[in-house]
Amino acid sequence: MRTDNWLKAWPVLMAILIVGAIALSTYKALRRPLPKPQMVAASQLHLPGYKTEVSGINPPKGHADVSIGLTRRFKIYPPDGGAISRVILAPMRMREKFLLPGLRITEALHEQYPHAHQVLQLDARNEIAISHYGGTHSRKGGGITRLESCLTPSGSARFAPSGSLAPSLQKERNEEWSKAPLQTLLSRSLGSEINSRWECLAVLIEQPTHRDSQDELIKIWTLARDRITDSAH
Protein backbone atom coordinates (compact mmCIF):
# COMPACT_ATOMS: atom_id res chain seq x y z
CA MET A 1 0.00 0.00 0.00
CA ARG A 2 2.94 2.34 0.66
CA THR A 3 3.97 2.20 -2.98
CA ASP A 4 0.46 3.38 -3.97
CA ASN A 5 1.00 6.64 -2.12
CA TRP A 6 3.66 7.98 -4.44
CA LEU A 7 1.77 6.61 -7.45
CA LYS A 8 -0.91 9.20 -6.62
CA ALA A 9 1.51 11.83 -7.96
CA TRP A 10 1.75 10.03 -11.31
CA PRO A 11 -1.39 11.46 -12.97
CA VAL A 12 -0.63 14.91 -11.59
CA LEU A 13 2.91 14.90 -13.04
CA MET A 14 1.63 13.74 -16.42
CA ALA A 15 -1.16 16.33 -16.41
CA ILE A 16 1.40 19.09 -15.74
CA LEU A 17 3.49 17.93 -18.71
CA ILE A 18 0.44 17.75 -21.00
CA VAL A 19 -0.67 21.27 -20.09
CA GLY A 20 2.93 22.55 -20.36
CA ALA A 21 3.46 20.96 -23.78
CA ILE A 22 0.20 22.37 -25.15
CA ALA A 23 0.87 25.85 -23.74
CA LEU A 24 4.48 26.06 -24.99
CA SER A 25 3.59 24.69 -28.44
CA THR A 26 0.72 27.13 -28.83
CA TYR A 27 2.90 30.05 -27.77
CA LYS A 28 5.70 28.99 -30.11
CA ALA A 29 3.31 28.53 -33.02
CA LEU A 30 1.72 31.95 -32.54
CA ARG A 31 4.76 34.04 -31.65
CA ARG A 32 8.12 32.81 -32.81
CA PRO A 33 10.35 35.44 -34.44
CA LEU A 34 13.93 34.36 -35.00
CA PRO A 35 16.62 36.02 -32.88
CA LYS A 36 18.16 39.14 -34.39
CA PRO A 37 21.30 38.66 -36.51
CA GLN A 38 24.55 39.36 -34.70
CA MET A 39 26.23 41.03 -37.68
CA VAL A 40 25.98 44.80 -37.88
CA ALA A 41 26.03 46.82 -41.11
CA ALA A 42 28.45 49.75 -41.29
CA SER A 43 26.83 53.05 -40.37
CA GLN A 44 29.03 54.95 -42.85
CA LEU A 45 30.38 53.89 -46.21
CA HIS A 46 33.43 55.73 -47.52
CA LEU A 47 34.55 54.63 -50.97
CA PRO A 48 37.69 56.21 -52.45
CA GLY A 49 36.78 58.44 -55.37
CA TYR A 50 33.04 58.30 -54.77
CA LYS A 51 30.71 60.59 -52.90
CA THR A 52 28.41 58.61 -50.62
CA GLU A 53 25.44 59.57 -48.51
CA VAL A 54 23.18 57.71 -46.11
CA SER A 55 19.77 57.51 -47.72
CA GLY A 56 17.80 55.60 -45.13
CA ILE A 57 17.59 53.18 -42.22
CA ASN A 58 15.00 50.46 -41.67
CA PRO A 59 14.35 49.09 -38.18
CA PRO A 60 14.88 45.36 -37.52
CA LYS A 61 12.03 43.08 -38.57
CA GLY A 62 11.46 39.73 -36.89
CA HIS A 63 9.70 36.95 -38.74
CA ALA A 64 9.29 33.22 -38.23
CA ASP A 65 11.67 32.18 -41.00
CA VAL A 66 13.75 35.31 -41.55
CA SER A 67 15.00 37.94 -39.16
CA ILE A 68 16.33 41.12 -40.77
CA GLY A 69 18.51 43.36 -38.61
CA LEU A 70 18.95 47.13 -38.83
CA THR A 71 19.07 47.80 -42.58
CA ARG A 72 21.11 50.69 -43.90
CA ARG A 73 20.93 52.17 -47.39
CA PHE A 74 23.35 54.45 -49.16
CA LYS A 75 23.57 56.41 -52.39
CA ILE A 76 26.85 56.31 -54.30
CA TYR A 77 27.65 59.15 -56.68
CA PRO A 78 30.38 58.38 -59.25
CA PRO A 79 33.10 61.02 -59.79
CA ASP A 80 32.27 61.46 -63.49
CA GLY A 81 28.60 62.25 -62.86
CA GLY A 82 27.38 58.86 -64.20
CA ALA A 83 24.55 56.70 -62.93
CA ILE A 84 23.88 56.82 -59.18
CA SER A 85 24.10 53.45 -57.41
CA ARG A 86 22.14 52.33 -54.38
CA VAL A 87 23.73 50.12 -51.73
CA ILE A 88 21.56 48.20 -49.27
CA LEU A 89 23.18 46.45 -46.30
CA ALA A 90 20.84 44.10 -44.46
CA PRO A 91 22.08 41.66 -41.77
CA MET A 92 19.85 38.62 -41.86
CA ARG A 93 19.35 35.31 -40.17
CA MET A 94 17.31 32.50 -41.63
CA ARG A 95 15.84 29.43 -40.06
CA GLU A 96 18.04 27.20 -42.20
CA LYS A 97 20.42 27.25 -45.14
CA PHE A 98 19.47 29.87 -47.68
CA LEU A 99 22.52 30.31 -49.87
CA LEU A 100 21.30 27.71 -52.32
CA PRO A 101 23.08 27.17 -55.62
CA GLY A 102 21.16 28.91 -58.37
CA LEU A 103 18.99 30.87 -55.95
CA ARG A 104 19.67 34.56 -55.58
CA ILE A 105 19.57 36.28 -52.19
CA THR A 106 16.45 38.20 -53.10
CA GLU A 107 14.77 35.05 -54.42
CA ALA A 108 15.74 33.06 -51.35
CA LEU A 109 14.40 35.85 -49.17
CA HIS A 110 11.18 35.98 -51.13
CA GLU A 111 10.77 32.20 -50.75
CA GLN A 112 10.99 32.48 -46.98
CA TYR A 113 9.49 35.89 -46.44
CA PRO A 114 7.20 37.29 -49.15
CA HIS A 115 7.33 40.80 -47.65
CA ALA A 116 11.16 40.97 -47.94
CA HIS A 117 11.10 43.10 -51.09
CA GLN A 118 8.85 45.57 -49.32
CA VAL A 119 11.08 45.68 -46.23
CA LEU A 120 14.22 46.20 -48.31
CA GLN A 121 12.38 48.57 -50.70
CA LEU A 122 13.42 46.60 -53.77
CA ASP A 123 11.83 46.72 -57.17
CA ALA A 124 11.76 43.09 -58.22
CA ARG A 125 9.70 43.51 -61.36
CA ASN A 126 12.39 44.83 -63.56
CA GLU A 127 15.92 43.71 -62.83
CA ILE A 128 19.07 41.96 -63.91
CA ALA A 129 20.95 40.41 -61.01
CA ILE A 130 24.56 39.36 -60.85
CA SER A 131 24.31 36.34 -58.62
CA HIS A 132 26.71 35.59 -55.83
CA TYR A 133 26.98 32.14 -57.38
CA GLY A 134 28.19 33.52 -60.66
CA GLY A 135 26.09 33.98 -63.76
CA THR A 136 23.62 36.70 -64.56
CA HIS A 137 19.89 36.38 -64.06
CA SER A 138 17.77 38.69 -66.11
CA ARG A 139 14.11 39.47 -66.00
CA LYS A 140 11.91 40.99 -68.64
CA GLY A 141 12.87 44.59 -69.17
CA GLY A 142 15.98 44.53 -67.04
CA GLY A 143 15.77 48.22 -66.14
CA ILE A 144 17.85 47.70 -63.02
CA THR A 145 21.11 45.78 -62.67
CA ARG A 146 21.82 44.50 -59.19
CA LEU A 147 24.83 42.78 -57.71
CA GLU A 148 23.85 40.52 -54.85
CA SER A 149 26.08 38.97 -52.27
CA CYS A 150 25.84 37.87 -48.69
CA LEU A 151 28.85 38.27 -46.44
CA THR A 152 29.25 35.42 -43.96
CA PRO A 153 30.40 36.15 -40.36
CA SER A 154 34.05 35.28 -41.04
CA GLY A 155 33.94 37.22 -44.29
CA SER A 156 35.61 34.54 -46.35
CA ALA A 157 32.54 33.59 -48.38
CA ARG A 158 31.25 36.36 -50.61
CA PHE A 159 30.68 37.35 -54.19
CA ALA A 160 33.71 36.93 -56.40
CA PRO A 161 33.34 38.10 -59.99
CA SER A 162 35.54 35.28 -61.23
CA GLY A 163 33.86 32.30 -59.63
CA SER A 164 31.21 30.62 -57.59
CA LEU A 165 30.61 31.22 -53.90
CA ALA A 166 29.75 27.57 -53.19
CA PRO A 167 33.29 26.17 -52.60
CA SER A 168 34.37 29.02 -50.30
CA LEU A 169 31.10 28.82 -48.37
CA GLN A 170 31.49 25.06 -47.90
CA LYS A 171 35.14 25.52 -46.85
CA GLU A 172 34.18 28.14 -44.32
CA ARG A 173 31.46 25.94 -42.84
CA ASN A 174 33.76 22.96 -42.60
CA GLU A 175 36.40 25.07 -40.87
CA GLU A 176 33.80 26.54 -38.55
CA TRP A 177 32.89 23.03 -37.39
CA SER A 178 36.32 21.46 -37.36
CA LYS A 179 37.96 24.29 -35.41
CA ALA A 180 35.21 24.93 -32.86
CA PRO A 181 35.75 23.56 -29.32
CA LEU A 182 33.72 20.48 -28.40
CA GLN A 183 31.60 22.45 -25.94
CA THR A 184 30.64 24.94 -28.65
CA LEU A 185 29.81 22.13 -31.06
CA LEU A 186 27.59 20.45 -28.50
CA SER A 187 25.79 23.63 -27.51
CA ARG A 188 25.25 24.55 -31.18
CA SER A 189 23.97 21.05 -31.93
CA LEU A 190 21.52 21.20 -29.07
CA GLY A 191 20.41 24.68 -30.07
CA SER A 192 21.68 26.31 -26.86
CA GLU A 193 24.02 28.57 -28.80
CA ILE A 194 23.01 30.49 -31.90
CA ASN A 195 24.58 28.96 -34.97
CA SER A 196 26.20 31.66 -37.07
CA ARG A 197 25.99 29.57 -40.23
CA TRP A 198 22.41 30.69 -40.83
CA GLU A 199 23.45 34.32 -40.77
CA CYS A 200 24.97 36.74 -43.29
CA LEU A 201 25.05 40.37 -44.27
CA ALA A 202 23.13 40.80 -47.51
CA VAL A 203 24.74 43.34 -49.81
CA LEU A 204 22.66 44.60 -52.69
CA ILE A 205 24.21 47.14 -55.06
CA GLU A 206 22.03 48.34 -57.90
CA GLN A 207 21.84 50.98 -60.60
CA PRO A 208 19.84 51.60 -63.78
CA THR A 209 20.97 49.21 -66.50
CA HIS A 210 23.38 50.59 -69.06
CA ARG A 211 26.23 49.21 -71.13
CA ASP A 212 28.82 49.21 -68.35
CA SER A 213 26.57 48.72 -65.33
CA GLN A 214 27.91 45.25 -64.46
CA ASP A 215 31.54 46.42 -64.51
CA GLU A 216 30.67 49.46 -62.42
CA LEU A 217 28.81 47.41 -59.84
CA ILE A 218 31.71 44.99 -59.52
CA LYS A 219 34.07 47.95 -59.09
CA ILE A 220 31.90 49.39 -56.30
CA TRP A 221 31.64 45.96 -54.68
CA THR A 222 35.44 45.52 -54.77
CA LEU A 223 35.89 48.88 -53.04
CA ALA A 224 33.08 48.33 -50.52
CA ARG A 225 33.52 44.72 -49.49
CA ASP A 226 35.93 45.39 -46.62
CA ARG A 227 33.98 48.42 -45.39
CA ILE A 228 30.44 47.10 -45.05
CA THR A 229 30.51 45.60 -41.56
CA ASP A 230 30.75 47.58 -38.38
CA SER A 231 34.33 47.05 -37.19
CA ALA A 232 33.30 47.90 -33.63
CA HIS A 233 31.29 44.71 -33.48
Added chain:
Amino acid sequence: VRSLSTQVTGRSLHASQLWWGLAIVMLCQNLLFNALTQSVEDLLTSLLAWWGAGILLQSDIEDGRFILHPSRVGMCLGWMLLAWVLSRSYLISTRAPGASLLPLMAGIGLAFMGFPLRQIRTHWRSLAALALAPLTRLLIAILPVPVFAHWTAGFTQVLLLLFDTSVERQNAILHLPGGSVMVDGGCTGIPAMLQLVSVALILFMAFPMRHRWQNALMLLVAPLVGFAINGIRIAILASINASQLANKDSWFQLIHVGWFSQLFPAIAMLIFLKLYYDWMESQVRHLHSGYED
Protein backbone atom coordinates in the same frame (compact mmCIF):
# COMPACT_ATOMS: atom_id res chain seq x y z
CA VAL B 1 -5.93 -1.76 -25.79
CA ARG B 2 -8.05 -4.65 -24.51
CA SER B 3 -5.04 -6.29 -22.86
CA LEU B 4 -4.15 -2.97 -21.29
CA SER B 5 -7.66 -2.58 -19.87
CA THR B 6 -7.49 -5.98 -18.24
CA GLN B 7 -4.24 -5.09 -16.54
CA VAL B 8 -5.15 -1.74 -15.07
CA THR B 9 -8.22 -0.91 -13.11
CA GLY B 10 -9.76 2.03 -11.25
CA ARG B 11 -7.45 4.96 -10.64
CA SER B 12 -4.57 3.45 -12.60
CA LEU B 13 -6.80 3.17 -15.67
CA HIS B 14 -7.23 6.92 -15.40
CA ALA B 15 -3.44 7.23 -15.21
CA SER B 16 -2.98 4.99 -18.23
CA GLN B 17 -5.29 7.23 -20.25
CA LEU B 18 -3.19 10.18 -19.14
CA TRP B 19 -0.02 8.35 -20.22
CA TRP B 20 -1.46 7.81 -23.70
CA GLY B 21 -2.58 11.43 -23.73
CA LEU B 22 0.93 12.52 -22.79
CA ALA B 23 2.44 10.33 -25.52
CA ILE B 24 0.11 11.81 -28.15
CA VAL B 25 0.79 15.36 -26.97
CA MET B 26 4.58 14.77 -27.07
CA LEU B 27 4.24 13.35 -30.60
CA CYS B 28 2.18 16.34 -31.82
CA GLN B 29 4.47 18.78 -30.03
CA ASN B 30 7.56 17.26 -31.66
CA LEU B 31 6.02 17.31 -35.14
CA LEU B 32 4.90 20.92 -34.67
CA PHE B 33 8.38 21.85 -33.43
CA ASN B 34 9.94 20.25 -36.52
CA ALA B 35 7.45 21.95 -38.82
CA LEU B 36 8.13 25.37 -37.27
CA THR B 37 11.89 25.28 -36.92
CA GLN B 38 13.50 22.40 -38.85
CA SER B 39 13.50 21.39 -42.51
CA VAL B 40 10.83 19.40 -44.34
CA GLU B 41 13.21 16.41 -44.42
CA ASP B 42 13.71 16.60 -40.64
CA LEU B 43 9.94 16.73 -40.12
CA LEU B 44 9.41 13.65 -42.30
CA THR B 45 12.26 11.76 -40.61
CA SER B 46 10.75 12.54 -37.22
CA LEU B 47 7.31 11.45 -38.44
CA LEU B 48 8.79 8.16 -39.66
CA ALA B 49 10.50 7.57 -36.30
CA TRP B 50 7.27 8.15 -34.36
CA TRP B 51 5.33 5.95 -36.81
CA GLY B 52 7.88 3.16 -36.31
CA ALA B 53 7.75 3.52 -32.52
CA GLY B 54 3.95 3.39 -32.68
CA ILE B 55 3.64 0.21 -34.72
CA LEU B 56 6.34 -1.52 -32.64
CA LEU B 57 4.57 -0.52 -29.42
CA GLN B 58 1.34 -1.85 -30.91
CA SER B 59 2.98 -5.25 -31.40
CA ASP B 60 4.19 -5.11 -27.75
CA ILE B 61 0.59 -4.49 -26.68
CA GLU B 62 -0.63 -7.42 -28.77
CA ASP B 63 2.04 -9.63 -27.19
CA GLY B 64 0.83 -8.63 -23.70
CA ARG B 65 4.11 -6.89 -22.86
CA PHE B 66 2.55 -3.55 -22.03
CA ILE B 67 1.98 -2.96 -18.31
CA LEU B 68 1.93 0.64 -17.12
CA HIS B 69 3.40 0.93 -13.63
CA PRO B 70 6.39 3.26 -13.26
CA SER B 71 9.02 3.09 -10.55
CA ARG B 72 9.50 6.11 -8.30
CA VAL B 73 12.98 6.86 -9.70
CA GLY B 74 11.79 6.32 -13.27
CA MET B 75 8.88 8.66 -12.76
CA CYS B 76 11.19 11.45 -11.57
CA LEU B 77 13.74 10.82 -14.34
CA GLY B 78 11.02 10.65 -16.99
CA TRP B 79 9.41 13.86 -15.80
CA MET B 80 12.74 15.71 -15.87
CA LEU B 81 13.60 14.35 -19.31
CA LEU B 82 10.23 15.33 -20.78
CA ALA B 83 10.48 18.79 -19.19
CA TRP B 84 13.95 19.14 -20.75
CA VAL B 85 12.56 18.11 -24.17
CA LEU B 86 9.79 20.70 -23.88
CA SER B 87 12.17 23.47 -22.84
CA ARG B 88 14.59 22.64 -25.69
CA SER B 89 11.72 22.54 -28.19
CA TYR B 90 10.63 25.96 -27.02
CA LEU B 91 14.11 27.53 -27.10
CA ILE B 92 15.44 26.17 -30.41
CA SER B 93 14.44 28.56 -33.18
CA THR B 94 16.84 27.75 -36.02
CA ARG B 95 17.86 24.48 -37.54
CA ALA B 96 20.02 22.50 -35.10
CA PRO B 97 21.36 18.97 -35.66
CA GLY B 98 20.66 18.06 -32.01
CA ALA B 99 16.95 18.70 -32.54
CA SER B 100 16.73 15.21 -34.06
CA LEU B 101 17.55 13.79 -30.60
CA LEU B 102 14.31 15.16 -29.16
CA PRO B 103 11.98 12.33 -30.33
CA LEU B 104 14.34 9.74 -28.76
CA MET B 105 14.63 11.75 -25.53
CA ALA B 106 10.84 12.10 -25.46
CA GLY B 107 10.51 8.34 -26.03
CA ILE B 108 12.93 7.53 -23.19
CA GLY B 109 11.09 10.01 -20.95
CA LEU B 110 7.74 8.41 -21.78
CA ALA B 111 9.19 4.95 -21.11
CA PHE B 112 10.46 6.08 -17.69
CA MET B 113 7.10 7.67 -16.95
CA GLY B 114 5.22 4.50 -17.88
CA PHE B 115 7.20 1.39 -17.04
CA PRO B 116 9.34 -0.01 -14.26
CA LEU B 117 13.05 0.35 -15.05
CA ARG B 118 13.50 -3.39 -15.62
CA GLN B 119 10.64 -3.50 -18.12
CA ILE B 120 11.90 -0.65 -20.30
CA ARG B 121 14.25 -2.94 -22.20
CA THR B 122 11.29 -5.00 -23.43
CA HIS B 123 10.28 -1.94 -25.46
CA TRP B 124 13.74 -1.42 -26.97
CA ARG B 125 12.40 -1.72 -30.52
CA SER B 126 10.19 1.37 -30.14
CA LEU B 127 13.14 3.31 -28.74
CA ALA B 128 15.34 2.00 -31.57
CA ALA B 129 12.80 3.35 -34.07
CA LEU B 130 12.98 6.77 -32.39
CA ALA B 131 16.79 6.56 -32.48
CA LEU B 132 16.58 6.40 -36.28
CA ALA B 133 15.93 10.17 -36.40
CA PRO B 134 19.28 11.25 -34.86
CA LEU B 135 21.06 8.41 -36.65
CA THR B 136 19.73 9.64 -40.00
CA ARG B 137 20.82 13.20 -39.17
CA LEU B 138 24.28 11.96 -38.18
CA LEU B 139 24.68 9.96 -41.38
CA ILE B 140 23.55 12.93 -43.48
CA ALA B 141 26.33 14.95 -41.83
CA ILE B 142 29.11 12.38 -42.26
CA LEU B 143 28.34 10.66 -45.57
CA PRO B 144 30.56 11.94 -48.38
CA VAL B 145 28.29 14.28 -50.35
CA PRO B 146 30.71 14.66 -53.33
CA VAL B 147 30.77 10.88 -53.87
CA PHE B 148 26.97 10.60 -53.87
CA ALA B 149 26.75 13.74 -56.03
CA HIS B 150 29.11 12.10 -58.53
CA TRP B 151 27.05 8.87 -58.63
CA THR B 152 23.75 10.75 -58.92
CA ALA B 153 25.08 12.91 -61.75
CA GLY B 154 26.35 9.79 -63.53
CA PHE B 155 23.00 8.01 -63.20
CA THR B 156 21.11 11.11 -64.35
CA GLN B 157 23.40 11.42 -67.36
CA VAL B 158 22.58 7.83 -68.38
CA LEU B 159 18.84 8.54 -67.95
CA LEU B 160 19.02 11.67 -70.09
CA LEU B 161 21.04 9.88 -72.77
CA LEU B 162 18.40 7.13 -72.86
CA PHE B 163 15.87 9.84 -73.72
CA ASP B 164 18.11 11.17 -76.51
CA THR B 165 19.04 14.30 -74.59
CA SER B 166 22.48 15.63 -75.31
CA VAL B 167 24.32 15.90 -72.00
CA GLU B 168 27.90 16.15 -70.84
CA ARG B 169 29.09 15.54 -67.30
CA GLN B 170 31.91 17.16 -65.41
CA ASN B 171 32.05 15.45 -61.98
CA ALA B 172 28.74 16.48 -60.37
CA ILE B 173 27.84 19.11 -62.98
CA LEU B 174 25.57 18.23 -65.88
CA HIS B 175 25.82 20.40 -68.98
CA LEU B 176 22.80 20.42 -71.26
CA PRO B 177 22.56 22.62 -74.39
CA GLY B 178 20.28 25.13 -72.63
CA GLY B 179 21.95 25.23 -69.21
CA SER B 180 23.85 23.37 -66.51
CA VAL B 181 22.96 22.01 -63.08
CA MET B 182 25.20 21.01 -60.18
CA VAL B 183 24.20 18.07 -57.94
CA ASP B 184 24.88 18.96 -54.34
CA GLY B 185 23.44 18.73 -50.80
CA GLY B 186 19.97 17.17 -50.59
CA CYS B 187 19.91 16.68 -54.38
CA THR B 188 22.30 13.77 -53.93
CA GLY B 189 19.28 11.88 -52.56
CA ILE B 190 21.04 10.99 -49.29
CA PRO B 191 18.14 12.10 -47.02
CA ALA B 192 15.57 10.21 -49.13
CA MET B 193 17.73 7.07 -49.22
CA LEU B 194 18.22 7.15 -45.45
CA GLN B 195 14.49 7.61 -44.90
CA LEU B 196 13.86 4.49 -46.98
CA VAL B 197 16.49 2.54 -45.04
CA SER B 198 14.74 3.67 -41.83
CA VAL B 199 11.42 2.35 -43.15
CA ALA B 200 13.09 -0.92 -44.13
CA LEU B 201 14.54 -1.26 -40.59
CA ILE B 202 11.18 -0.50 -38.97
CA LEU B 203 9.43 -3.06 -41.18
CA PHE B 204 12.20 -5.55 -40.44
CA MET B 205 11.60 -5.12 -36.70
CA ALA B 206 7.78 -5.08 -36.95
CA PHE B 207 7.07 -7.54 -39.78
CA PRO B 208 10.27 -9.49 -40.46
CA MET B 209 10.53 -11.64 -43.55
CA ARG B 210 10.93 -15.39 -43.19
CA HIS B 211 14.66 -15.52 -43.93
CA ARG B 212 17.50 -13.22 -42.94
CA TRP B 213 18.72 -12.84 -46.52
CA GLN B 214 15.30 -11.52 -47.48
CA ASN B 215 15.51 -8.81 -44.81
CA ALA B 216 19.07 -8.00 -45.89
CA LEU B 217 17.97 -7.76 -49.52
CA MET B 218 15.16 -5.32 -48.63
CA LEU B 219 17.67 -3.20 -46.70
CA LEU B 220 19.74 -3.02 -49.88
CA VAL B 221 16.79 -2.40 -52.18
CA ALA B 222 15.51 0.54 -50.08
CA PRO B 223 18.35 3.00 -50.84
CA LEU B 224 18.52 1.86 -54.46
CA VAL B 225 14.86 2.77 -55.00
CA GLY B 226 15.52 6.16 -53.39
CA PHE B 227 18.60 6.68 -55.54
CA ALA B 228 16.78 5.83 -58.79
CA ILE B 229 13.79 8.08 -58.09
CA ASN B 230 16.09 10.93 -57.07
CA GLY B 231 17.99 10.46 -60.34
CA ILE B 232 14.68 10.92 -62.21
CA ARG B 233 14.07 14.10 -60.19
CA ILE B 234 17.49 15.50 -61.12
CA ALA B 235 16.89 14.62 -64.78
CA ILE B 236 13.60 16.57 -64.66
CA LEU B 237 15.33 19.51 -62.93
CA ALA B 238 18.14 19.54 -65.51
CA SER B 239 15.60 19.40 -68.36
CA ILE B 240 13.56 22.26 -66.89
CA ASN B 241 16.71 24.33 -66.41
CA ALA B 242 17.75 23.76 -70.01
CA SER B 243 14.27 24.38 -71.42
CA GLN B 244 12.66 27.52 -72.82
CA LEU B 245 9.65 27.30 -70.46
CA ALA B 246 8.19 30.69 -69.59
CA ASN B 247 8.15 30.09 -65.82
CA LYS B 248 11.07 27.71 -65.65
CA ASP B 249 12.54 29.31 -62.49
CA SER B 250 9.29 28.71 -60.60
CA TRP B 251 9.01 25.13 -61.85
CA PHE B 252 12.64 24.50 -60.96
CA GLN B 253 12.22 25.79 -57.41
CA LEU B 254 8.97 23.87 -56.98
CA ILE B 255 10.73 20.56 -57.64
CA HIS B 256 14.01 21.64 -56.06
CA VAL B 257 13.00 22.76 -52.54
CA GLY B 258 9.97 22.71 -50.26
CA TRP B 259 7.02 20.41 -49.85
CA PHE B 260 6.42 19.61 -53.51
CA SER B 261 9.99 18.32 -53.87
CA GLN B 262 9.04 15.64 -51.34
CA LEU B 263 6.73 14.12 -53.96
CA PHE B 264 9.68 12.14 -55.32
CA PRO B 265 10.78 10.59 -51.99
CA ALA B 266 7.08 9.83 -51.42
CA ILE B 267 6.89 7.96 -54.73
CA ALA B 268 10.06 6.05 -53.79
CA MET B 269 8.49 5.19 -50.43
CA LEU B 270 5.29 3.91 -52.07
CA ILE B 271 7.28 1.75 -54.51
CA PHE B 272 9.34 0.28 -51.67
CA LEU B 273 6.27 -0.40 -49.48
CA LYS B 274 4.54 -2.07 -52.44
CA LEU B 275 7.60 -4.28 -53.03
CA TYR B 276 7.78 -5.22 -49.35
CA TYR B 277 4.04 -5.87 -49.09
CA ASP B 278 3.91 -7.99 -52.24
CA TRP B 279 6.89 -10.11 -51.24
CA MET B 280 5.50 -10.58 -47.72
CA GLU B 281 2.09 -11.48 -49.12
CA SER B 282 3.59 -14.07 -51.47
CA GLN B 283 5.42 -15.65 -48.53
CA VAL B 284 2.23 -15.80 -46.46
CA ARG B 285 0.36 -17.29 -49.42
CA HIS B 286 3.14 -19.84 -49.89
CA LEU B 287 3.01 -20.69 -46.19
CA HIS B 288 -0.80 -21.16 -46.29
CA SER B 289 -0.60 -23.34 -49.38
CA GLY B 290 2.01 -25.45 -47.53
CA TYR B 291 -0.43 -25.93 -44.60
CA GLU B 292 -3.25 -26.85 -46.95
CA ASP B 293 -1.05 -29.44 -48.66
